[in-house]
Amino acid sequence: MKAYKVQKLINKVLEVYPDEKLDLKFGSPFELLVASILSARAKDEVVNQATEKLFQVYKTPEDFSKLKPEDLEPFISRINYWYKKAQIIIEASKLLLESYGGKVPESKDELLKIKGVGSKTANMILGGAFGKPAVVVDTHLDRVSKRLGLVSEKAKPDEVEAEIKKIVPEKDWTRFSFALMRHGKKICHAKNPECESCPFSDLCEFFNSR
Ligand code: SF4
Structure with a gap:
């Protein structure tokens, strides 16, 4: 062209x-991280229905790091591969606490170190939650x-x-x-x-x- x-x-x-704006609903970079992990091969509407209730109960990496995947079942069992995704979210929460002071990092290289975060998700977080060009x-x-x-x-x-x-x-x-x-x-x-x-x-x- x-x-x-x-x-x-x-x-x-x-x-x-x-x-x-993104269709995924979130109130913080961490919530967008959780929502985007859940949204892999799942519809945004289904994820939003789940996270609306989920984020009323669990909001921070600290909250999620204490959970077992089964604890998330009542909230996310309608989402494809929910158990695997729950494992990834809990692992990511632990990593954020151990290595990033409980915050989602603002650089793509660091975001890519989180299991379950690929280039698309990293860019979605940078652009959607941090307002950085992505x-x-x-x-x-x-x-x-x-x-x-x-x-x-x-x-x-x-x-x-x-x-x-x-x-x-x-x-x-x-x-x-x-x-x-x-x-x-x-x-x-x-x-x-x-x-x-x-x-x-x-x-x-x-x-x-x-
Ligand atoms: S709908 Fe898609 S394929 Fe059709 S004209 Fe628009 S951009 Fe092109």
Whole structure:
């Protein structure tokens, strides 16, 4: 895609979705860490229903570090792989207490040392909870950025992140990520994208190549 079209598209995306937020509900970086671990291969709505009650009872790494996975069953048993995820959350809580004074670290390198935290989750925490510039490559951003023609079709998640970082100004990385995630959920579905009502169709490579 030509540079001027890329720029036009980025501006349009930020204009249509100026201030999107994550769908996961959280009240602190630690709660977002817990919610994002629970959200792997699970719907955000199901996670939000669970964490609404969970976070009324357990809120901090200290609270979670004292638990056994079974203690979380009443709250999270409807979530896929709940037992494994409970183990990961409890381990992560212990690590935060032992190595980070009970706080979620604010650097990607440190976040990646937490078992269960990959690049997507680390970036989600940096961007969503700490307000730092981060490109969050979830399934929606991956699909939409490829369909639009902003990144190459075969790019792996780390390559998608690198390509987006090259074309979007750093101050807009998080905002742009959340915008494409919203667009993927709302209009550019994996199956049957609603191209006829898409505000980006005139610039979209997928649409214009059909
Ligand atoms: S035109 Fe269609 S494929 Fe392209 S971004 Fe919009 S919904 Fe997705």
